[in-house]
Amino acid sequence: MHDARLIRERLDELREAMRRRGALEALDPQLDRCELLERQRRSLLQAVEERKAARNATSQEVARQKRAGGDAADLVATARALGEEIGQLDAELATVEREFDGILLEIPNMTLADVPAGDESNNIIVREWGTPRSSDGVRPHWEIAAAQGLFDLERGAKLSGSGFIVYRKKGARLVRALMNYFVDSHVDRHGYEEVWAPSIVNRSSMIGTGQLPKFENDAYRIAEDDLFLIPTAEVPVTNLYRDETVDGQLLPMAFCAYSPCFRREAGSAGKDTRGILRVHQFDKVELVRYAVPEDSEAQLAALLGHAEAMLRGLGLPYRVKLLAAGDTGFSSAKTYDLEVWASGVGAWLEVSSCSNFTDFQARRANIRFKPSKTEKPRFVHTVNGSGLAFPRTIAAILEHYQRPDGSVEVPEVLRPYVGTDRLV
RNA sequence: GGACAGGUGGCUGAGCGGUUGAAAGCACCGGUCUCGAAAACCGGCGUACCCGCAAGGGUAUCGUGAGUUCGAAUCUCACCCUGUCCGCCA
Numbered sequence A: 001m002h003d004a005r006l007i008r009e010r011l012d013e014l015r016e017a018m019r020r021r022g023a024l025e026a027l028d029p030q031l032d033r034c035e036l037l038e039r040q041r042r043s044l045l046q047a048v049e050e051r052k053a054a055r056n057a058t059s060q061e062v063a064r065q066k067r068a069g070g071d072a073a074d075l076v077a078t079a080r081a082l083g084e085e086i087g088q089l090d091a092e093l094a095t096v097e098r099e100f101d102g103i104l105l106e107i108p109n110m111t112l113a114d115v116p117a118g119d120e121s122n123n124i125i126v127r128e129w130g131t132p133r134s135s136d137g138v139r140p141h142w143e144i145a146a147a148q149g150l151f152d153l154e155r156g157a158k159l160s161g162s163g164f165i166v167y168r169k170k171g172a173r174l175v176r177a178l179m180n181y182f183v184d185s186h187v188d189r190h191g192y193e194e195v196w197a198p199s200i201v202n203r204s205s206m207i208g209t210g211q212l213p214k215f216e217n218d219a220y221r222i223a224e225d226d227l228f229l230i231p232t233a234e235v236p237v238t239n240l241y242r243d244e245t246v247d248g249q250l251l252p253m254a255f256c257a258y259s260p261c262f263r264r265e266a267g268s269a270g271k272d273t274r275g276i277l278r279v280h281q282f283d284k285v286e287l288v289r290y291a292v293p294e295d296s297e298a299q300l301a302a303l304l305g306h307a308e309a310m311l312r313g314l315g316l317p318y319r320v321k322l323l324a325a326g327d328t329g330f331s332s333a334k335t336y337d338l339e340v341w342a343s344g345v346g347a348w349l350e351v352s353s354c355s356n357f358t359d360f361q362a363r364r365a366n367i368r369f370k371p372s373k374t375e376k377p378r379f380v381h382t383v384n385g386s387g388l389a390f391p392r393t394i395a396a397i398l399e400h401y402q403r404p405d406g407s408v409e410v411p412e413v414l415r416p417y418v419g420t421d422r423l424v
Numbered sequence B: 001g002g003a004c005a006g007g008u009g010g011c012u013g014a015g016c017g018g019u020u021g022a023a024a025g026c027a028c029c030g031g032u033c034u035c036g037a038a039a040a041c042c043g044g045c046g047u048a049c050c051c052g053c054a055a056g057g058g059u060a061u062c063g064u065g066a067g068u069u070c071g072a073a074u075c076u077c078a079c080c081c082u083g084u085c086c087g088c089c090a
Helices: A004-009 A011-021 A024-067 A073-104 A141-148 A153-159 A169-189 A203-209 A234-241 A293-314 A360-365 A390-400 A412-418
Strands: A124-129 A193-195 A200-202 A227-229 A244-247 A253-262 A281-291 A318-322 A334-342 A347-356 A367-370 A381-389
Touching (some): A004 A073, A169 A281, A234 A381, A281 A293, A281 A390, A293 A381
Parallel strands (some): A193 A253, A244 A367
Antiparallel strands (some): A200 A227, A253 A281, A334 A347, A347 A381
16 A cells, blocks of 8 residues: 555656556546545545544533533533534545545555566566476476376366365375475575464455455455455465564564465466466465565565575576566565476466565555664565465476476475485 | 453553543663763653644544543443353364
């Protein structure tokens, strides 16, 4: 969420930011409306506060006179009249604020200066690592998996519906291996605090990180309790310090959490849905960092490096893509996608999305820090990214490491976890 | 799920419906003292928003939301959360 002052003082800047996202046309009427509401809000606020001040003074006078044994009937009448006015003005103010906040909650973050403007055709490949394997003679992961019995899509569909997978045998083992390899690496080598958080969160948490209110349809909701299945561990982990002020000396803070992720993927049927590329439930290890504003870009670079280290460790060729403003997520100010090369599918698959959210989430979730004993609290910057998402990583492994005999070589770093050097 | 108890400022902890933004203590900040520190003493010390160039002024805030009242931390209702006990259970 943006600072309401932005609407009053830097609306042009906000407009330009929306233009860079290609969202200005859609949002311009809302911004105009916001500007009007902001003015109305202030004038109503002044009017109502003036009357409240008068009422407070009158009430004090009533108290004084009653103590003196007097009759304050006329004062009480004045105060009551003020009270009625206040009631009306307060109601108007509430209406204006509700609409204002409603709009503000649905305006995306402003991207940083070095993010290219425009749609995804303006994305920039920042770097590539490794040598993509030729697709010649490489079978797609779903064929290999079927041959080896690694996952069971049919029975997943029977249990839950399409888009739910049952991993079996070495497939299941591979999931567990990735979980341990990723978490161990980030905790032991990259200095993250290990976190194991709830997979179900409340509405406030979802608003805090920006999933709500705009994207409620994308989440699984437990209506009875108004709770949501998390689409990523980013939600519970970022919200750990919601409505808190942390000691500035503790920044940066770094958290690493494995979690299942649940996504309705409403409206995305048919898009990259083959095999395990887009499913309703998958597993992911998430990295989250809290930073001092001046340091958030450095923290993003560090986090990106930690995610990249996983792909290098696995020996999977990948590239780093800086997303253009129009391709950058709602809450993000800057995002790098990590894409792994899947030779069987013949495509680059997104396995991580590393973002700097600046103070956008912190303002929503009210996460602040005190720079020093004497300074006022400021909003932290939040940074996060996958390190990594499992299904596409598994797809890439199966394809990159497949051998002519149909078996799959287990990446060196996973062998201790998988227990073998070949999936047969 | 049931029965009690309780939610006050960074912490502990007072608070007859009327100068209570809220006693007191601790913590913290500034100062005096000291070679320095501690102790002692003096002063300060929440947050958000509005008006104002500023000085300053105003409003709100005692779990959340409604309500009663001229006036609510104090009364009423609903909800949320915490603790204890019972039930159930991996």
